[in-house]
Amino acid sequence: MDTxxxxxxxxxxxxxxxxxxxxxxxxxxxxxxxxIATRGYDGTTVDDIAAAVxxxxxxxxxxxxxxEEVALFVPRLAEQQIAEAVRARPRDEAPLxxxxxxxxxxxxxxxxxxxxxxxxxLHMRVYRVIESTPALLAAHLRRSAELEEELAxxxxxxxxxxxxxxxxxxxxxxxxxxxxxxxxxxWSAGDDLSTEALRELMRTCLDHxxxxxxxxxxxxxxxxxxxxx
Amino acid sequence: MDTxxxxxxxxxxxxxxxxxxxxxxxxxxxxxxxxIATRGYDGTTVDDIAAAVxxxxxxxxxxxxxxEEVALFVPRLAEQQIAEAVRARPRDEAPLxxxxxxxxxxxxxxxxxxxxxxxxxLHMRVYRVIESTPALLAAHLRRSAELEEELAxxxxxxxxxxxxxxxxxxxxxxxxxxxxxxxxxxWSAGDDLSTEALRELMRTCLDHxxxxxxxxxxxxxxxxxxxxx
DNA sequence: GAGGCTAGTGTCAGCCGCTGACACTTGACA
DNA sequence: TGTCAAGTGTCAGCGGCTGACACTAGCCTC
Numbered sequence: 001m002d003t004x005x006x007x008x009x010x011x012x013x014x015x016x017x018x019x020x021x022x023x024x025x026x027x028x029x030x031x032x033x034x035x036i037a038t039r040g041y042d043g044t045t046v047d048d049i050a051a052a053v054x055x056x057x058x059x060x061x062x063x064x065x066x067x068e069e070v071a072l073f074v075p076r077l078a079e080q081q082i083a084e085a086v087r088a089r090p091r092d093e094a095p096l097x098x099x100x101x102x103x104x105x106x107x108x109x110x111x112x113x114x115x116x117x118x119x120x121x122l123h124m125r126v127y128r129v130i131e132s133t134p135a136l137l138a139a140h141l142r143r144s145a146e147l148e149e150e151l152a153x154x155x156x157x158x159x160x161x162x163x164x165x166x167x168x169x170x171x172x173x174x175x176x177x178x179x180x181x182x183x184x185x186x187w188s189a190g191d192d193l194s195t196e197a198l199r200e201l202m203r204t205c206l207d208h209x210x211x212x213x214x215x216x217x218x219x220x221x222x223x224x225x226x227x228x229x
Numbered sequence: 230m231d232t233x234x235x236x237x238x239x240x241x242x243x244x245x246x247x248x249x250x251x252x253x254x255x256x257x258x259x260x261x262x263x264x265i266a267t268r269g270y271d272g273t274t275v276d277d278i279a280a281a282v283x284x285x286x287x288x289x290x291x292x293x294x295x296x297e298e299v300a301l302f303v304p305r306l307a308e309q310q311i312a313e314a315v316r317a318r319p320r321d322e323a324p325l326x327x328x329x330x331x332x333x334x335x336x337x338x339x340x341x342x343x344x345x346x347x348x349x350x351l352h353m354r355v356y357r358v359i360e361s362t363p364a365l366l367a368a369h370l371r372r373s374a375e376l377e378e379e380l381a382x383x384x385x386x387x388x389x390x391x392x393x394x395x396x397x398x399x400x401x402x403x404x405x406x407x408x409x410x411x412x413x414x415x416w417s418a419g420d421d422l423s424t425e426a427l428r429e430l431m432r433t434c435l436d437h438x439x440x441x442x443x444x445x446x447x448x449x450x451x452x453x454x455x456x457x458x
Numbered sequence: 459g460a461g462g463c464t465a466g467t468g469t470c471a472g473c474c475g476c477t478g479a480c481a482c483t484t485g486a487c488a
Numbered sequence: 489t490g491t492c493a494a495g496t497g498t499c500a501g502c503g504g505c506t507g508a509c510a511c512t513a514g515c516c517t518c
Contacts, residue, residue, distance in 0.1 A: 017485050017494075045474065056497050061476065094444040138371035142363060145370060145410075159446050167411060167434050168441040174407025175442065181374075182399045205396050210442060212397040213404065215323040217388055246465075246514050274503065285468050290505065 025063050027053045030118055032070040037125040041071060041133040068139040071130065074114055074123045075140060079147045081110045086154050095155050095169070099176045100206050107199050124193045131188040141181075148177045179205050254292050256282045259347055261299040266354040270300060270362040297368040300359065303343055303352045304369060308376045310339045315383050324384050324398070328405050329435050336428050353422045360417040370410075377406045408434050 014022065031052035035044040046067050050060045064070045085106035089098040114123055130136045152170040156163035163169050183202040190197070243251065260281035264273040275296050279289045293299045314335035318327040343352055359365045381399040385392035392398050412430040419426070 015486080020485085021495080046476085047474085057475090058477090058498080059496060062495080065476095067475070095446065096442055096444070134371060137374070138367035141370040141374060142367035145366070148407075161446075167415070167437050168446065170411045170414075171408050171434060171437050171441040174411050175404035175438070178377075178403025178407045179400050182396060182403050185399075186396070205400060208396050208400050209404070212400040213325055213439060213442065215325070217324065217390075217397065244515085249514090250466080275505085276503085286504090287469080287506090288467060291466075294505095296504070 024053065024055065024059075026117060028055075028060060028063055029070055029073050032067075033074070033118055033122055033126045036071055036129055037122055041067075041129055041136055068136060071126065071136055072140055072143060074118065074126070075130070076143065077113055077117070078110050079143065081106050081113060083147065083150050083154070085109075086151055089158075091158050095159060095172055096176065096209070098155070098158070099151065099173070103180070103206075104199065104203060107195070111195050120195060121193075124195075127184075128188050128193075131185065144177055144181065148173045151176075175209065179209055253282065253284065253288075255346060257284075257289060257292055258299055258302050261296075262303070262347055262351055262355050265300055265358055266351055270296075270358055270365055297365060300355065300365055301369055301372060303347065303355070304359070305372065306342055306346070307339045308372065310335050310342060312376065312379050312383070314338075315380055318387075320387050324388060324401055325405065325438070327384070327387070328380065328402070332409070332435075333428065333432060336424070340424055349424060350422075353424075356413075357417050357422075360414065373406055373410065377402045380405075404438065408438055 028049060032044070032049045035048055035052065039048075044067075046060055047057050049067075049070070050057045064073075082103055085102035086098060089102055093101070111120060114120055130140055148170075152173045153163055155173060156166070156169040159169070161169060180202065183198065183205040186205075187193070187198040187201050257278060261273070261278045264277055264281065268277075273296075275289055276286050278296075278299070279286045293302075311332055314331035315327060318331055322330070340349060343349055359369055377399075381402040382392055384402060385395065385398040388398070390398060409431065412427065412434040415434075416422070416427040416430050
């Protein structure tokens, strides 16, 4: 049971073997995103990816449960960062404000974390593929749903609520998640693929959350300035 | 170009051949849902479904593009009904109210349409499988996203807005869709699997949309009555 | 009612994603 | 240095899905 003792911790030194594994994993991600960005998702086989890193297909599947998982590796990174950022928000903030600031404030950290793995520009191109490939989009939405579940838990805990009896945390997070996806879609469909453009889109969309739910838009002049093409 | 003349219309008489096709399609759906409900999604192969209806696997794929498509056939029916119901709402209704009433009011129509195809109770059991099967849930979420896209278009048109420049229709629909999904999840996780229970859950959740986005829950006593276990 | 036309079907072969089993190599650690 | 386990490659195989081609059966005309 306890073969511990020599194992001091995970952080100090990754171990020679461990580093090799990490390199293989990174190489697989990079190769996969590269291929997917140029040949599309369906045009890229797992064999292609494995061959590009010179490992067997079997090995690929020991690192990633599915082809989708590599393709969505970067978004997954971002999700983790966001969840962490929400957890770190001061507890006296209103829930929606906490979510909003978590996303906008952790932007640089996300970009940096992503950039350590792959060129951000590459990720941008992959993102378009994700949005335009049904199977990938589906997987992405499911992962987003899981993130929402986690966020709902965090929010509920902050507010001292039971996430299973009070629907509000989940509802709030669902609305929030929906808005994020709208921003993602608009961004991936537009011309400016910079991360800054996406950040601004998210900011704008989040600013519309309240007003968009207002009872009557037609008599609400306060928002129409966003409408001048 | 015009071999018409004898073909009066599509409605009058479906044609002998056409009816056979319809029967095969229905039989495939029923067999699929039956198998999926009892053996689970992954435990059901396309060969099983095809064999149950005594057609070849190849024929199955001529009716449905994928195994997911049969499994999600009923939800797809419901989505179509909802989109139609939203289109039929009076244009002087506020957007959120139109969505809300479309869902709640078309409930019986949906149930009837579903019931014509499969026992509603069977659909209920399949729904649980959908929620608990990652691949199916992913596909379901993607379809929901497509419905949201359609609804956003309808809302934008009602309000005389351009769906590509004004983010509000999409945001509203995204929030709405998120709430619907919360209701679905709560329902499929609970004990009462009746359609009436789901309808009530949706009503309750929709009633929470506004308040859930309020700035501060902790000082908002008006909602806490939902909290007594 | 015989014939031709075409929509619909079955069969077959094959790709791709993914998995279990087993043998081999190579880093870790005594 | 030798032992052990972690990591990898190979192989065989299943299930989803598709293209090609031949066959059957409903439809329409004459």
